Amino acid sequence: MLNIDQELLTNLNVKNVNVLNSDIFEVKNIIDKYEIKNSSKSPIHTVEIDNEVLVEYIIELYVNNKNIPHDISFLIQNNVGFRLFLLTFIKQRMRSVINDDSIIVYKEIFIIINLLSMGRKYEIFTHYNFYSTENITKLFKYYEKTLSVSHQQKDLDEFELVFQGYLTLFEVFNELCIINSLDVQRRKSVSEIVDCMIESISSLKSKIKLDSDNLNKLNNILGKFLLYFSYIPYMNVENKNVNYIIQEYSFMLKKLIDGYKLLRFHKNDMGLENGYYITFLDRSTTLILTLMLKLQNKMHTIDLDKNAFLLNLIVSYNSCSSHKYDIENISYVKFKMHLLNNYLYIYNNSTNKIIDGSYEKIIDEFIKDNIFCSSTMMIIHNIVLFDNSLTKDKLEGILKALVSMPQLNNDYHEFYKLKIIDRIIHLYVELDISISNNIYIKEIVNYVEENKSASHLIGMYSKIYLSLALYYSKSEEKKYNLLSQEYYSLFTSIDDYTLLNSEYKNIDNRILKNYASYFLQNIKNKDLMNNDDLILIGRKNVTHFLNNREFGIKSEINQKITLLINQILNNEVADYQQINELLDDIFTKNLFYGLVIVNIEKENHVAYEVDDIGYEHLFIKLNDEYKLTFYYSKAYENIFNILYSNNKEYIENNMNNILNSYIKSIPTYTDETTKLPNLSKLQNDLKTRQNDIVFIELYIDSLINISNTYPYKISNQYFNLIVDQLKSINKLYKLTGPRLGIIVGENDEYKELVNKIKDIEVYFEDERHIVSFTIAVSFGKSGIILDKSHYCLSAAKLNRDSYHEFK
Secondary structure (H helix, E strand, O other): OOOHHHHHOOOOOOOOOOOOOOHHHHHHHHHHHOOOOOOOOOOOOHHHEEEEEEHHHHHHHOOOOOOOOOOHHHHHHHOOOHHHHHHHHHHHEEEEEEOOOOOOOHHHHHHHHHHHHHHHHHHHOEEEEEHHHHHHHHHHHHHHHHHHHHHHHOHHHHHHHHHHHHHHHHHHHHHHHHHOOOOOOHHHHHHHHHHHHHHHHHHHHHHOOOOOHHHHHHHHHHHHHHHHOOOOOOOOOOOOOOOHHHHHHHHHHHHHHHHHHHHHHHOOOOHHHHHHHHHHHHHHHHHHHHHHHHHHHHHOOOOOOHHHHHHHHHHHHHHOOOOOOHHHHHOOHHHHHHHHHHHHHHHHOOOOOOOOOOOOOHHHHHHHHHOOOEEEEEHHHHHHHHOOOOHOOOOOHHHHHHHHHHOOOOOHHHHHHHHHHHHHHHHHHHOOOOOOOHHHHHHHHHHHHHOOOOOOOHHHHHHHHHHHHEEEEEEEHHHHHHHHHHHHHHHHHHHHOOOOOOEEEEHHHHHHHHHHHOEEEEOOHHHOHHHHHHHHHHHHHHHHHHHHHHHHHHHHHHHHHHHHHHHHHHHOOHHHHHHHHHHHHHHHHHOOOEEEEEEEEOOOOOOOOOOOOOOEEEEEEEEEEEEEEEEEHHHHHHHHHHHHHHHHHHHHHHHHHHHHHHHHHHHOOOOOOOOOOOHHHHHHHHOOOOOEEEEEEEEEHHHHHHHHHOHHHHHHHHHHHHHHHHHHHOOEEOOOOOOEEEOOOOOHHHHHHHHHHOOOOOEOOOEEEEEEEEEOOOEOOOOOOHHHHHHHHHHHHHOEEEEEEEE
């Protein structure tokens, strides 16, 4: 567990550094030069607010992939006051990464690392799952070089500031690795990133003779690496004997202990030994319980009470643990219970609550309060993972709490939520819990369907489909067997057999053998078949299903497209935004399995905005006005490209049919003579108005006189002259005949508009013409305002001044 509030950035304690007054003015000058707006809109002008305004501007540049201007880059590297503020700012944001449910983790870490890049640009984030270790190394090398120069020049203030930035960089990459270590794909990047950091520390130590304080801080970093990353979450135990597996885990435990000892030896002045102990206890407990789970899965029945290798592992655990286990009365079952109860100590020291009793009370507390935070989520997950004595009621209590929560923006929290859900499905399988009347499965599926679209976590969402496929594959009923294959196909559509043939191979084999058993249930001598034969039969069976399903999906999509076109032609679709809602079901869910967000967009208009980073978009130009846009996570770019290339022509043909039907059905919103929005447009705009409005209707009396005197073409010229004058005052609508309409804006004064209208004059046929109007001003709800205006205009025509108000 990352005990973030106690451990994060504990090495960062900037000593007194002189700040010059010129630093303050430099920041203000940059803000003025680039006309940077204060998003907080605070009328108070302070140094801290100016610094924050500039930082937010720099963040915006990085997020939008723009270069940092040279003068801002120079300020970041040389302005002492700003750099001190930046370190504090980063420290606050790093705590939010773990603790705040609303934080978008990947984006936040991207921001923090870029803020630490000294105004330079390093393409570190290849996409959500992979990182450029070459550019990570370049960034660390830049710090090493800068530290060497300031050390040689004996510039203590500069060295101190750069060194604090250097340590902060380690902490944020450390945090990134902790998060990545949880995921099947992203954990592959952890060892590479850690190697970059270890190499940098070794390189700096060889270049500079550091004082004992700074040397201890770097050794603390190395200790954290051992403490956090000695434990590899996934280890293949196939074809390995029990003693070898225990020895492998004992070796990992010893490295973890070495890291803890290093941290304990070099603990800083803040007295954080206990904080590190909580992390040590969590990591060692989880490591040993993982070993026990793997042994249980491998052996089914366990009799290891007198195993010498396990005894040695317990001795190693006891050597640093305050929660020692009595090896004189060793029992495998009791040792496991001892380890599970460690989570209660960890919980009590990581939250504001104190629970008495056993670790099971943590589950009860979670079900009662329904609070899912960083302090509890890993503990809940680990208890569900390792405790096979949890009852069906408790599992369903946890499930009910999880699926009732909205999706969490913080991927770290959402990931753990999904992992717990996934584990509970596997417990359903292990405990042989009945499929029929299991109401929570439907809630799980609904949650996944509602939240998976274009998510960076779609791999974890789809993993739940694979687990459901396993759960349903055990049934001998046809409907459940078909449902299992449906879930299996949903997973393979996203995974493309990448993880299925590696990390999830064991699950896949179990599913395929169940399919074979279902297929052969009436066949004699089926028990004589070996595992390979069953897997082969199961694979043939599901492959046949997948081929038929692909055809069925296209058929279903064609039916939905036909229905959509009929809705459009019957005027049941209001606008293209409503078409987008229907496309979500047709293309997003059915054709791309939730991998993308698909939208029709007008040129120069964005229908969907992605708040996160690590996304790509691609568009198909449909005509001069509309395009079809696809938004997807770069982490799944390969599978998107496969699906897109296989379906591009199909999508284009169908979208052209949909769009052509829409264009033919939509009313014309522009008056051809004046090019003004017409009455249909006014009626449509009024539908969007909820509050009371003020509406001005104009009848151009002088146009009638001109029309009686001049030809139609000349009269239109006169009308357009008036329109040009009025357009400079407010937005106009062309109504029937010589009538125009104006919706008065919320911030406009209608009487001022009326006075401006009355003063309008035009030059026509080389003469000045004062334009005469009949003016009706109506007040009320948008739904009845045109009816009121009709009566108001009639009343205005009867008045001597050709003006009337109807309230």
